[in-house]
Amino acid sequence: MSEHLLSRVEHCYQQAETFFKRSFVRPEVSFKLRGQKAGVAHLTENKLRFNPQLYRENRDDFLKQTVPHEVAHMIAHQLFGAKIQPHGDEWQLIMRGVYELAPNRCHTYAVQRRKVNRFIYRCSCPDGEFPFSAQRHALVSKGRRYYCRRCKATLNFTGEQRHE
Structure with missing residues (x-):
């Protein structure tokens, strides 16, 4: 697993802890995601999954955008509970306020579709x-x-x- 990605996840958590002045439970991180999604936050399992192929092909943007995007879901869940919208106001607050990033819902990475x-x-x-x-x-x-x-x-x- 990529040490850079794990380090970026940790950095995002530390930014959130500084911003909100509280600690957050760290998730399990996995590289077991395929297909069109770059990352997925499994909120109730406290687990982040990332797409290794999209990470390899888009490394810089992945670390800059995708990792904070998924961590923001985890932080929003821990702060505001399960009843919030996935890309709602709470998540957008974290993206803008903590990570100073545009709250984009989707990535624009080129995805190879598999033959079916x-x-x-x-x-x-x-x-x-x-x-x-x-x-x-x-x-x-x-x-x-x-x-x-x-x-x-x-x-x-x-x-x-x-x-x-």
């Missing part, structure tokens, strides 16, 4: 093609039915698959 299989279903409409995910296709094989909203016909698997 699509199972092609059709109805009786001329252009009625529906690519199903593997999960939805499995539900059909267990008896679930899906219908076209236009012609109301049952969608049927064509036997075709596409790799997208």
Whole structure:
């Protein structure tokens, strides 16, 4: 795990403690996050998860923006409780006041989308093609039915698959 990232998490906590003049419980930090999210704060588990690929590809901005973003969620939860909005006023106060950062909800990192299989279903409409995910296709094989909203016909698997 990156010592720089762990050090940045600790620094963010120390900034918050100086600002609010109180201590905060440190979270477990993990690099077990994949996909499009750069980081996730699991508030009730007191756990931060970060995406190692996005960290490697966007290291400077990740340390500057993403780490404080996720720590701010943890601090807001400890200060204000579970009933606040994830990116609400309390979280924004911490982003602006403690970290002096714009309270941006989402990152702008380039994310490589992984290739997935699509199972092609059709109805009786001329252009009625529906690519199903593997999960939805499995539900059909267990008896679930899906219908076209236009012609109301049952969608049927064509036997075709596409790799997208």
